[in-house]
Amino acid sequence: MTASSAGVRAELDLDALAVHLQAILPTGLAGPLSASLISGGRSNPTYRLSDTAHQWVLRRPPYGHVLPNAHDMTREYTVIAALGDTAVPVPAAVLLCEDTSVLGAPFYLMELVEGRAVGTIEQAASLTPAQRHGLGLDLADTLAALHEIDPVTVGLEGFGRPDGYLQRQLKLWSRQWELSKTSERPAVAALLDKLGRALPATRFPGIVHGDVKLDNVLVAPDDPARIVAVLDWEMATYGDTLADVGLMLGFWDVPGQTFNPLTKGLATLDGFPTRTELLDRYRSRRGIDLPEIDWYTIFADFKIAVILEGIHHRHSRGETVGEGFEDIGAMVGPLLDRALDLAAQSEIPELRR
Known part of the structure; x- marks a missing residue:
């Protein structure tokens, strides 16, 4: 499933996200951000995110009703970061944001795996x-x-x-x-x-x-x-x-x-x-x-x-x-x-x- 950039912009505040990433990524951003919905997620909404030089995947919890202890972005980020050098194939962990003022919920970025x-x-x-x-x-x-x-x-x-x-x-x-x-x-x-x-x-x-x-x-x-x-x-x-x-x-x-x-x-x-x-x-x-x-x-x-x-x-x-x-x-x-x-x-x- 995909979504138009305009539709995603209403869900992901790309302006706020760009400010955050510009400040936290070691090399900043290479141009404006664009995003498309990879999966609305019967669980976690997942987006393809890119500037003019990089592509990532952004994961965040569902919108609305969320069960306690479910959809834990910190947990997910922690485990893929820990498994990065093991025999288990996982995307490279890029960054975790627990500051809910950026997108209204915690989220993380990982590498986009061509698969x-x-x-x-x-x-x-x-x-x-x-x-x-x-x-x-x-x-x-x-x-x-x-x-x-x-x-x-x-x-x-x-x-x-x-x-x-x-x-x-x-x-x-x-x-x-x-x-x-x-x-x-x-x-x-x-x-x-x-x-x-x-x-x-x-x-x-x-x-x-x-x-x-x-x-x-x-x-x-x-x-x-x-x-x-x-x-x-x-x-x-x-x-x-x-x-x-x-x-x-x-x-x-x-x-x-x-x-x-x-x-x-x-x-x-x-x-x-x-x-x-x-x-x-x-x-x-x-x-x-x-x-x-x-x-x-x-x-x-x-x-x-x-x-x-x-x-x-x-x-x-x-x-x-x-x-x-x-x-x-x-x-x-x-x-x-x-x-x-x-x-x-x-x-x-x-x-x-």
Whole structure:
């Protein structure tokens, strides 16, 4: 999605932004600023920003209703800056502005990575089956590489607390649901009860991305089986790395089962690894076993449903920017139902009850 410069100017105060950047960038600005909307963001509005010599990406929180602890620009900037010299591909961090007088909210700039998006069926359909297979495996490899990083070595030891992480996550997303819900859904209480009774111990602490999916990566223009940037780190933390694996699987649809309404069967295109292959690849890269993975996958569907309800809440109040929000509310129920279906079939007894 794009927006005209005039439209963006009404959302981004380019005059105020130019004054700020002129003062803070080491070389100042090379000419006037222009901006276009890359994504209205079912989450964070994201803009391509340029002067006559440079191009950046600007990220800011959504306009209007924002959940507590969500859309944290400082968190996102901190983690991509910390990972800049690791095996995990991230855009270079340029600057963080926490002064809300500039744009009305915190924001940050990062480098513009020349990459190819593969997060929709239409985008992935342009790849060959072999490229899709390689891309799926590279996603699992990239996630394993992230989870093998010692947070202490990159300065993220204080980025979160693995102990009690899952308990806090359940409380957080239960609270977020209560703050965002637009209707009562009995499935929420049922899922929270099951997840609470089956809560696993955190066995593999590490850096958690928090939103692992093909829509949040860019691939090399000349090699779409190679990821060149992992994006959208707003929910990153130091916690239970298997939460990311559950999310990856939640966005990885299975033929014959209910699709995630966001991905719409993307991973069932010919060539993509199966969910089992993806999980086996990750497991072999880390040399670990994952007996409780159903819990994490069910929690992922619940978490995504809560996020979508929050977006639906903002859209119903006219607080979203861009297009593609009209059907968000209708996606919540299918995700909750899918999570209950998986719980009913799980080998974990507490989830089946």
